[in-house]
Amino acid sequence: MSSVLITIALCGIGTFLLRWLPLWQARKNQRSAPNAARLQKWLTGVGPAAIAALLTVSLWGQLSTDARPGRVAMLVIALACTAITRRMAGGGIALPTLVGAIAYGLLSYLGL
Template sequence: MKDHLMLIVALCGAGTFLLRLLPLWQARRRRDVAATDTLRQRRLAGIGPAAIAALLAVSVWGEVGDAPSWTAGLRLAAAFLVVWAVKRWRGGTALPTLMGALAYGLMAQWLG
């Protein structure tokens, strides 16, 4: 079972790396396209949130897949609430993600 888990982690890491690398690699190959290509800009802007959503889905799968308890639901709700509030307050993706992870960790320590 442990080998399967390591394989899944390695494949997820490789997929995330390729999601970030391939659009940039393609953009470097096509230098004739103007820098104001809005479709490409929108796609590149969506990579960060997509990677964060994929990591979030993998992280909470154990909480949701097994018999969830009320403490697991409370931890997840607190983390999502913090991510939403910080996103509205400051914008961006890094700070809301970090603050949500901190909120989840603190709730896990507090609730057990």
């Protein structure tokens, strides 16, 4: 198996575990209310952290193999679209991620 497939599989497994393990642990400890509030705070950050980890893996591969100015500009524009959408949408992470991915895909298609 190639190193790319191994990296993808490990990222997927890590993301799954980041989501599943806290919920599994919370089910075991339902009787302790103070821990539930702390767990809820922690779970709020898990989604963005998982997306940031996957983004880091994606960007590292793009920049380490081909760091041309056009490639860097594509990544910066896509990240800016993500940040602007996040600010305008006011909260969620799904829509900004989708907008950033679409922006990157369009820029790649146009051959920037």
